[in-house]
Amino acid sequence: MNAMLHEADPVDVASLEARGLTHCYEGSSVLRSVDLALEPGSVLGLIGRNGAGKSTLIRAMLGLLEPLSGAAFVFGEPALKLSDQAKARLAYVPQQPEALAWLTAQQMLDYVGRFYPRWDAAFVRTTLERWKIQPNKLLAKLSPGERQRVDLIRALASQPELLVLDEPAAALDPVARRELLREVAMRAGENGTTVLFSTHIVSDLERVASEIAFLHEGRLLLRCGVDEAKERYARLWLPAAANVTAPIPSLSRRRHDDGSLSLVVARDARDQWPEAASLPGARVDALGLEDLFVEIAE
Numbered sequence: 001m002n003a004m005l006h007e008a009d010p011v012d013v014a015s016l017e018a019r020g021l022t023h024c025y026e027g028s029s030v031l032r033s034v035d036l037a038l039e040p041g042s043v044l045g046l047i048g049r050n051g052a053g054k055s056t057l058i059r060a061m062l063g064l065l066e067p068l069s070g071a072a073f074v075f076g077e078p079a080l081k082l083s084d085q086a087k088a089r090l091a092y093v094p095q096q097p098e099a100l101a102w103l104t105a106q107q108m109l110d111y112v113g114r115f116y117p118r119w120d121a122a123f124v125r126t127t128l129e130r131w132k133i134q135p136n137k138l139l140a141k142l143s144p145g146e147r148q149r150v151d152l153i154r155a156l157a158s159q160p161e162l163l164v165l166d167e168p169a170a171a172l173d174p175v176a177r178r179e180l181l182r183e184v185a186m187r188a189g190e191n192g193t194t195v196l197f198s199t200h201i202v203s204d205l206e207r208v209a210s211e212i213a214f215l216h217e218g219r220l221l222l223r224c225g226v227d228e229a230k231e232r233y234a235r236l237w238l239p240a241a242a243n244v245t246a247p248i249p250s251l252s253r254r255r256h257d258d259g260s261l262s263l264v265v266a267r268d269a270r271d272q273w274p275e276a277a278s279l280p281g282a283r284v285d286a287l288g289l290e291d292l293f294v295e296i297a298e
């Protein structure tokens, strides 16, 4: 149960939702009819290769970009016309640092804090200290990793109900990444914060996400629970001599030089692998998340 469910929200309203989001840049499709909904309290890791469309999807879902077609909703409100109340309930950390670089970290945090009714000034103080950031240094003079941490402090201090992080760990060292993930997991666990974060780092995703969404060339190829992904998908290997008579539903297929075939397959509604898995010489191998993504994305 999400302890932070807003009283005004109907019980079944998604915190964040994309319906048929489609977008193009300079004639190239970047998002292809993406449907994605985050239930309150869920932690969804959005993964995909460089250029897959993750940032574009996030921006369109938050109403920061008008899609070519489709619609996005935040707490049930149209993302392109978000009320100030809804804005105060969400925090977004973009991949690129935001403006205000001429302020010091402390000045920026004091300034931004005035717009949030539940701003946690004590968290700002202790976290700046814990993360060893000099509060009186200009943002422009911080290293990219320090800058990213300040933006994360800003996002967390507003005590959002919905936290959206676009590659939050990109500029962070491994220790800082762990600290951030711990903080995000704690917020989700204790406060029921809904979290959407994009990443390339599968181990980060496994550490905090309860669900994954895999975006590939603007299409949402897979969306399920983290544990479910490992149980539901596998690599099916068929020897060259296998007598395949019917098409095999698969997420990816690769023909090897020796004529053998490997495919990423899913269990069907009855929990069964495709029939081809029982052909003589066929083998079904479990796939870790990282292998699963590499196989599908290649």
Ligand SMILES: Nc1ncnc2c1ncn2[C@@H]1O[C@H](COP(=O)(O)OP(=O)(O)OP(=O)(O)O)[C@@H](O)[C@H]1O
Residues within 6 Å of the ligand: 025, 026, 030, 048, 049, 050, 051, 052, 053, 054, 055, 056, 057, 095
């Ligand atoms: N403003 C823009 N104008 C033109 N093309 C753009 C623009 N923004 C993004 N693109 C293109 O859209 C595609 C998707 O970009 P996007 O930043 O959404 O991908 P991403 O999955 O977030 O990538 P990465 O993991 O590298 O951050 C890329 O091919 C990118 O070059």
